């Protein structure tokens with residue numbers, strides 16, 4: 364499923380939020396570049412968690428999917444070392460859940476993403 368995209372008006376609104384967040388972080392940090400870096404990194408990390416969930420949760424889903432799929436890639440059916448596996452979401456906004464993901468090789472994941480872009 365293709366991810367929802369912002370229309371021109373929504374993109375404008377998103378850019379305003381980004382500008383406001385930047386201004387707020389610069390205001391908080393003042394002239395301290397290291398502090399600005401730390402604030403920016405913290406906000407970045409929290410927003411990524413909103414989108415992807417926390418690493419421990421994804422690791423847990425990965426392990427369960429690996430067992431569920433019998434250690435095989437859901438795309439090519441070949442052996443899949445869990446350490447080199449990636450979770451592919453059917454519908455990105457639904458997150459990294461058991462029901463919404465398949466475990467695949469990195470190369471298989473890239474192949475799937477390319478295919479999705481051309482549909």
Ligand SMILES: [Zn+2]
Nearest residue numbers: 436439468471
């Ligand atoms: Zn594969």
